[in-house]
Amino acid sequence: MMMDFAGKSLDLSAPHVMGIVNVTPDSFSDGGRFFSADKALEQARKLVADGASIIDIGGESTRPGSEPVGVEEEIRRVVPAIEAISAELDVVISIDTMKAEVMRAAVEAGASLINDVNALRGEGALQAAAELNVPICLMHMQGTPQTMQQQPHYDDVVNEVNTFLTERIAACEAAGISRSKIILDPGFGFGKTARHNLRLMKHLAVFTDSDLPVLVGVSRKSIIGATLNVSVEERLAGSLALASIAVWQGAKIIRSHDVRETVQAIRLCEHVMQVSDFD
Numbered sequence: 001m002m003m004d005f006a007g008k009s010l011d012l013s014a015p016h017v018m019g020i021v022n023v024t025p026d027s028f029s030d031g032g033r034f035f036s037a038d039k040a041l042e043q044a045r046k047l048v049a050d051g052a053s054i055i056d057i058g059g060e061s062t063r064p065g066s067e068p069v070g071v072e073e074e075i076r077r078v079v080p081a082i083e084a085i086s087a088e089l090d091v092v093i094s095i096d097t098m099k100a101e102v103m104r105a106a107v108e109a110g111a112s113l114i115n116d117v118n119a120l121r122g123e124g125a126l127q128a129a130a131e132l133n134v135p136i137c138l139m140h141m142q143g144t145p146q147t148m149q150q151q152p153h154y155d156d157v158v159n160e161v162n163t164f165l166t167e168r169i170a171a172c173e174a175a176g177i178s179r180s181k182i183i184l185d186p187g188f189g190f191g192k193t194a195r196h197n198l199r200l201m202k203h204l205a206v207f208t209d210s211d212l213p214v215l216v217g218v219s220r221k222s223i224i225g226a227t228l229n230v231s232v233e234e235r236l237a238g239s240l241a242l243a244s245i246a247v248w249q250g251a252k253i254i255r256s257h258d259v260r261e262t263v264q265a266i267r268l269c270e271h272v273m274q275v276s277d278f279d
Contacts, residue, residue, distance in 0.1 A: 006112035019047030040081035051263035058096035086110025100124035142191025194226035208250030217255035
């Protein structure tokens with residue numbers, strides 16, 4: 001399963017790790033740490049050395065209750081980081097944004113994947129993605145980052161998330177976006193309780209059984225804190241456990257703050273999954 005990212009190809013028949021670089025002052029785990037192009041590049045170098053195939057650049061926090069960022073400010077944050085990383089590193093760069101204007105500026109600066117937590121439902125986003133002609137990741141989110149954790153409710157979370165993503169795939173195809181450019185993300189932590197997240201993880205095969213690659217982002221998230229009663233700083237073991245469960249069920253991209261450890265975990269999963277029963 002090869003996917004072309006503006007000239008860089010990744011074989012998604014095997015899992016890859018997406019490293020996170022937030023050029024924001026307020027992201028839940030690393031806000032403020034990489035809030036400059038130089039710091040973002042330094043972190044990207046480390047993540048690539050640790051085994052990341054994709055670097056995800058975000059200029060607007062989407063943690064629960066976060067405040068929106070204006071278009072100009074978001075572009076000011078992400079474009080210098082993307083330009084610096086693309087000039088030096090041979091890596092796929094993803095832009096984590098909901099805004100059409102930011103998508104256009106980021107791809108012009110060197111990004112080759114659009115990672116949209118709003119699944120291209122924002123004004124002009126679907127048209128921008130179709131015109132930019134790069135792969136896109138469609139994520140499920142109930143509500144907005146400002147409201148999503150205010151009593152999220154589902155009658156059947158797995159079926160409802162799957163229905164939503166199926167509808168967004170159809171919208172993309174109707175807009176001229178090839179199915180071969182679509183990645184799916186069930187949206188762990190985005191408008192979901194810990195129980196909802198656990199149920200999605202248990203039934204992840206519902207999504208991975210399709211012909212489209214699935215991205216899973218559970219790194220350091222509240223599902224781990226709520227289940228194990230640990231702080232953000234103590235969530236590495238839980239992140240690796242969930243990443244391994246996701247890969248075992250067919251996830252192809254794992255979004256992670258802790259790339260080196262995640263690469264080791266998924267490689268071990270691969271070896272177990274691939275070992276012959278007849279040696």
